[in-house]
Amino acid sequence: MIRTIEEINRKIKEGRAVVYTAEEIIEVVRHKGVARAAQEVDVVTTGTFSPMCSSGAYFNLKQPKTKMKLGGGTAYLDDVPAYTGFAAADIYLGANALPDHAPRNTRHPGDFSFGGAHVIEALVSGRKVTLNATAYGTDCYPARSREQEIGLEDMNDAVLFNPRNCYQNYNVAVNVSDRTLYTYMGILRPLLGNANYCSAGQLSPLLNDPLYRTIGIGTRIFLGGGIGYVVWPGTQHNPAAPRGSKGVPIRPSGTLALIGDLKGMNSQWLRAVSMTGYGVSISVGVGIPIPILDEGVMEHVSVTDEDILAPVIDYSHQYPYSAGGEPLAQVTYAQLKSGAIQLNGKTVPTGGFSSYSKAHEIAQLLKSWIGQGTFLLTQKSADLPGAEGGDA
Amino acid sequence: MITRKIILRFPPELVEEPVTYRLVKDYGLMVNILRASIHPGKKGRLAMAVSGEPADLEKAMEYVTRLGLDPEPMAEDICRHEDRCTSCTACIPACPTHALDVNRTTWQVSLDKEKCILCGSCVPVCPYKAMEVTYNGS
Numbered sequence: 001m002i003r004t005i006e007e008i009n010r011k012i013k014e015g016r017a018v019v020y021t022a023e024e025i026i027e028v029v030r031h032k033g034v035a036r037a038a039q040e041v042d043v044v045t046t047g048t049f050s051p052m053c054s055s056g057a058y059f060n061l062k063q064p065k066t067k068m069k070l071g072g073g074t075a076y077l078d079d080v081p082a083y084t085g086f087a088a089a090d091i092y093l094g095a096n097a098l099p100d101h102a103p104r105n106t107r108h109p110g111d112f113s114f115g116g117a118h119v120i121e122a123l124v125s126g127r128k129v130t131l132n133a134t135a136y137g138t139d140c141y142p143a144r145s146r147e148q149e150i151g152l153e154d155m156n157d158a159v160l161f162n163p164r165n166c167y168q169n170y171n172v173a174v175n176v177s178d179r180t181l182y183t184y185m186g187i188l189r190p191l192l193g194n195a196n197y198c199s200a201g202q203l204s205p206l207l208n209d210p211l212y213r214t215i216g217i218g219t220r221i222f223l224g225g226g227i228g229y230v231v232w233p234g235t236q237h238n239p240a241a242p243r244g245s246k247g248v249p250i251r252p253s254g255t256l257a258l259i260g261d262l263k264g265m266n267s268q269w270l271r272a273v274s275m276t277g278y279g280v281s282i283s284v285g286v287g288i289p290i291p292i293l294d295e296g297v298m299e300h301v302s303v304t305d306e307d308i309l310a311p312v313i314d315y316s317h318q319y320p321y322s323a324g325g326e327p328l329a330q331v332t333y334a335q336l337k338s339g340a341i342q343l344n345g346k347t348v349p350t351g352g353f354s355s356y357s358k359a360h361e362i363a364q365l366l367k368s369w370i371g372q373g374t375f376l377l378t379q380k381s382a383d384l385p386g387a388e389g390g391d392a
Numbered sequence: 393m394i395t396r397k398i399i400l401r402f403p404p405e406l407v408e409e410p411v412t413y414r415l416v417k418d419y420g421l422m423v424n425i426l427r428a429s430i431h432p433g434k435k436g437r438l439a440m441a442v443s444g445e446p447a448d449l450e451k452a453m454e455y456v457t458r459l460g461l462d463p464e465p466m467a468e469d470i471c472r473h474e475d476r477c478t479s480c481t482a483c484i485p486a487c488p489t490h491a492l493d494v495n496r497t498t499w500q501v502s503l504d505k506e507k508c509i510l511c512g513s514c515v516p517v518c519p520y521k522a523m524e525v526t527y528n529g530s
Contacts, residue, residue, distance in 0.1 A: 049478065051519060186482050187517050194485035273519035349485035355478040357499035
């Protein structure tokens, strides 16, 4: 142990903390070596910005004078249905939710131009949306219908909650069939027309802390431009996925459940997306600070795109039919980011779904918050399940 | 030498007229077909860039007007809404002419309109709906 989180926070408050991004630290370690870098650097910041379908927000609406029980009734925000299985005034809006009348894929591929994510982005941008709600009425909550323009100021609480985010590594999607595919990994042209990937690689939070040594339940993070927390392992968290050198997973593996105050966020870091032929989703900006507690942590944050391998999966058969088998290939993020990979003797152009430029901006922003003393680190309250848990 | 981008609209009876051949052979123009939608017996539409001496271009336009092809300056345009674009690079493999490109140091995506052939491939590919083909500025 070189330093504790308490010591780091003291330095942050005094404006003396030494902070680098996960991209900058690569050069520092190359130049100075792990041991010296670990002595000199207190915090390394990570970042990621990409679509994460498993997202949504819950709202507590201020009651009208004649009160209304939304639980068991219906609630629509700009025609998008919200979940009303809670109490009188709490509703949950999923990013993927679609208006009842949306054409979906009736004319394939549908364009999915509007859904829950767009409502969340509108609210975060300060716009009002139309609430249409019905209730069955009770003695204590007599109102049976409500139509009103509402914004975040009309809500007691507005909370972004992601059951799953920050996938630690992910598939590279390709299509070996002879027809175009419309997937959550984008449009995949036939006969290996393109290869789409979705990770910030060397800037991605969990790829910089592959064994979850510092990131855990209770970790304070940058979320959507505001402050959030890791609250649980994300759904599908699978720490037992195969790992390569330095414990870095070579398959999709760990995930995080995240929460944060929507009122503190902004649409620069929270963006609705429309995946042609697939559905609506939302891109969420996340940045996680990694305290350099010892040389082992420093070793992990010095990971580069050359070190991280991703599996190439066929989305015409292997993925949709759970066909299993080995990936078509394993490629590094350095190869993916070069613009093309070689597959079956063919040069296949690559496209990203995770914005590296925005991931970079997030890591820089978090670095500046820490530098200015406005963001302090937290000690995790509990560990995420480690490599001994989950399904291989 | 000057270049103009034009759209020709073919009524069904003229679809088999070898217009491109005439433009090259009789008027000495360089013709680059950008988009074509031509089917025997149906209305056709041809977007092309024509380059040549101004006088030849003028005569060529008289020829296509005489034929009834209703030549119009190409007013289609591609618009990249920078406020929507996150430079994710999903569009990069979809662009056949590399008009959309990414600087692999800054990771900023850019659009070179000179290279764009208005094929529209980037439009459904962009998850943020940042790409739009506009017609006459709309």
